Amino acid sequence: MKSLISELSNKIKTRNAQIGIIGMGYVGIPLGLEFVKAGFSVIGFDKDKKRVDDINCGNQVMKHISSDLMIEFIRNGKATTDFTKMKTIDCLIICVPTPLDKHEQPDMTYVESAANEIAKNLSKGQLIILESTTYPGTTREIIKPILEKSKLKAGEDFFLAYSPEREDPGNKKFSVSKIPKVMGGYSDNCLQITGELYETIVSETVKVSSMETAESTKLMENIFRAVNIAMVNELKLVLDRMGVNIWEVIDAAKTKPFGFMPFYPGPGMGGHCIPIDPFYLSWKAKEFNTEARFIELAGEINRKMTENIAHRVGKALNDDKKSIHGSKILVVGLAYKKDIDDIRESPAIKIIDLLNYKGANIDYYDPFVNTFRDLRSIDLLAENIKKYDAVLITTDHTKTDYDLIGKYASLVIDTRNIMSHVKKPKARIIMA
Numbered sequence: 445m446k447s448l449i450s451e452l453s454n455k456i457k458t459r460n461a462q463i464g465i466i467g468m469g470y471v472g473i474p475l476g477l478e479f480v481k482a483g484f485s486v487i488g489f490d491k492d493k494k495r496v497d498d499i500n501c502g503n504q505v506m507k508h509i510s511s512d513l514m515i516e517f518i519r520n521g522k523a524t525t526d527f528t529k530m531k532t533i534d535c536l537i538i539c540v541p542t543p544l545d546k547h548e549q550p551d552m553t554y555v556e557s558a559a560n561e562i563a564k565n566l567s568k569g570q571l572i573i574l575e576s577t578t579y580p581g582t583t584r585e586i587i588k589p590i591l592e593k594s595k596l597k598a599g600e601d602f603f604l605a606y607s608p609e610r611e612d613p614g615n616k617k618f619s620v621s622k623i624p625k626v627m628g629g630y631s632d633n634c635l636q637i638t639g640e641l642y643e644t645i646v647s648e649t650v651k652v653s654s655m656e657t658a659e660s661t662k663l664m665e666n667i668f669r670a671v672n673i674a675m676v677n678e679l680k681l682v683l684d685r686m687g688v689n690i691w692e693v694i695d696a697a698k699t700k701p702f703g704f705m706p707f708y709p710g711p712g713m714g715g716h717c718i719p720i721d722p723f724y725l726s727w728k729a730k731e732f733n734t735e736a737r738f739i740e741l742a743g744e745i746n747r748k749m750t751e752n753i754a755h756r757v758g759k760a761l762n763d764d765k766k767s768i769h770g771s772k773i774l775v776v777g778l779a780y781k782k783d784i785d786d787i788r789e790s791p792a793i794k795i796i797d798l799l800n801y802k803g804a805n806i807d808y809y810d811p812f813v814n815t816f817r818d819l820r821s822i823d824l825l826a827e828n829i830k831k832y833d834a835v836l837i838t839t840d841h842t843k844t845d846y847d848l849i850g851k852y853a854s855l856v857i858d859t860r861n862i863m864s865h866v867k868k869p870k871a872r873i874i875m876a
């Protein structure tokens with residue numbers, strides 16, 4: 445192992461190590477780009493042929509990653525569906541999805557399939573890192589046995605580690621290189637070489653004592669968000685009844701210079717992380733005959749927010765002597781958060797389904813999402829806005845013209861407090 449580690453270490457130092465990223469999505473692409481920028485040659489492995497072709501043509505595959513960056517990627521990187529090319533890669537990083545299945549349990553099929561492909565092509569001296577968000581024990585209990593089907597042994601013939609991705613897509617302040625990288629290794633050597641690799645792309649590495657600690661760290665971060673968002677969502681409902689504006693309360697509370705961190709209410713949990721990852725831990729907890737009650741409660745409260753918003757829309761229309769059934773509603777913002785095109789688990793979609801079920805006619809506007817099901821994003825023009833009985837703001841994209849909405853809509857239900865920035869709107873504004 446000593447010679448294997450010095451060999452790989454040398455390759456990393458001289459940038460001769462070949463980097464392979466498995467799963468060229470929201471996480472894999474920015475990560476691959478960082479390695480290209482650091483001077484490595486990178487191969488992205490993906491099962492999706494269209495994604496692979498788009499990357500190799502330098503096409504923009506995500507709205508928040510410009511085509512200039514994609515062109516920068518193919519300067520020294522390329523994508524492929526040919527997994528046999530893994531044989532000659534020195535460091536393979538797994539960034540495939542970890543969703544929940546239809547029973548709300550961890551769906552490890554993507555991780556298992558990626559590990560099986562690696563096992564078929566595993567070579568001595570390779571470093572294998574899992575970055576997908578998952579429950580503590582995954583790397584040891586799932587990845588390691590699959591890789592060892594190759595007859596090579598973790599910690600002896602190949603290096604194994606877990607390092608969670610903490611990417612926040614669309615966040616211009618914190619790109620991959622500026623976010624400290626947490627990592628845990630199967631052995632001391634595994635951890636050391638993983639650190640050497642990531643030190644080439646990030647300004648700070650945080651080495652922890654085990655892969656399970658690293659796996660739990662990522663979950664803790666997301667559980668922290670899920671629970672605090674639930675807390676503030678619940679407070680919103682309580683304060684609303686008392687006629688107190690939660691947004692004003694948060695603004696005042698955050699002036700406290702210590703011991704407080706602002707979280708904001710919204711139409712419900714969205715995205716690939718907060719509505720999913722916490723339940724990886726509550727699922728695993730059951731194996732140890734224990735419960736994670738905060739997680740379950742936060743999920744329950746956050747899920748209820750979508751129903752609450754649909755209810756608020758109905759009440760607001762009722763005040764205008766209209767019913768949801770037959771009314772025309774414009775939903776502004778489909779993405780689960782501002783300034784990105786990701787609609788996975790978006791609360792806007794759940795609210796649309798609820799309103800559709802109650803007989804509403806829905807259109808939407810989202811500058812990042814051109815089409816959705818059989819709908820196309822409308823043009824946000826005065827004559828279009830006027831046509832709707834209500835405008836429901838579900839995502840506060842920066843690019844949206846809220847002044848125009850305030851001027852031409854009759855009723856606006858605002859779940860993001862964005863209309864508070866519009867001076868003297870003509871529309872009736874309901875904070876929801």
Ligand SMILES: NC(=O)c1ccc[n+]([C@@H]2O[C@H](COP(=O)([O-])OP(=O)(O)OC[C@H]3O[C@@H](n4cnc5c(N)ncnc54)[C@H](O)[C@@H]3O)[C@@H](O)[C@H]2O)c1
Nearest residue numbers: 467468469470471490491492539540542557558576577609
């Ligand atoms: N999106 C985020 O903001 C974010 C942030 C931190 C962590 N994560 C975690 O990172 C992981 C990846 O998330 P993502 O958002 O990048 O997913 P994604 O859906 O954007 O991309 C995943 C890619 O993997 C490919 N893929 C699936 N199975 C494959 C296989 N067996 N072999 C090769 N390619 C395969 C898919 O075709 C897709 O292109 C998840 O575990 C997620 O929880 C995501």
